Amino acid sequence: MNPLLQPVRSVPRLGALALAAVLLAGCQSIDMNSAQLRIVDASMDAGALDAYQNNTGLAYNLGFGTLTSYVAMSPGTYTIAADKAGSRQTLVETSARLVAGKQYTAIVGAGLANLQQTVLLDQSTPAPAGQIALRFVDESTHAGAVDIYLVGSGGRLASTSPIVSGLNFSKIEGYLNVPEGTYAIDIVPAGTVLTNSSVTLFSGPQVAYASGAVRTVVILDQEVLGVHPMGLTAGVSVVVAADADAL
DSSP states (O other), X not given: OOTTTOOEEOEESSOOOOOSOOEEOOOSSOOTTSEEEEEEEOOTTSOSEEEEETTEEEEEEEOTTOBOOOEEEOSEEEEEEEEETTSOOEEEEEEEEEOTTXXXXXXXXXXXXXXXXXXXEEOOSOOOTTEEEEEEEEOOSSSOSEEEEEEETTOOGGGOOOXXXXXXXXXXXXXXXXXXXXXXXXXXXXXXXOOTTOOOSEEOOOEEEOTTOEEEEEEEEOOOOSOOTTSOSOOEEEEEEEEEOOO
């Protein structure tokens, strides 16, 4: 397994909308004496969450689609928990070993009835010169398998090949290096035969990525506001997190 994936799945303690891409800066220089952890709330129906490291609060009242900044902590093994906001009612928790000089992302996803948390090891070093590194994580429970496209500036979706094909819920595509440049992220149901009039599940804006940029792209559910022109019941939304940049 790619060491930069290392997913650690959790077990729920209870049975039972970001329409545009969001960008949050990553660490530019890593304190080699501490570990860094950030939290993503990717569960549309879990309600607001508080995040804890053992009994220490990391973040409070996180809403769906929220991404925190990295929080520095001493290296060690911790219980990372997501609680119902304003209470100490633990909804899901994970035991994770955090190593000095490393960055991690904890993603809380799925529905409340089967809430899960995944802790990922992030790439904290810049991509090679002239390239960028992208990692895709699918946390959409409704969209089914998807194909993901990077459409260059001035390019057309119908004439672009997917960068990732058939990505399913809870699956992680490891970091992929592509040339630096300006790209839009477009997502369609897996196997879609594209035409100039194809309707996407998500169409992002053109974003310039500088040499060395490292990003994690988390695909989320999108609240259904009406009937999709192609008969689809839901689209997806995207959160883009900055893991590293060239110094």
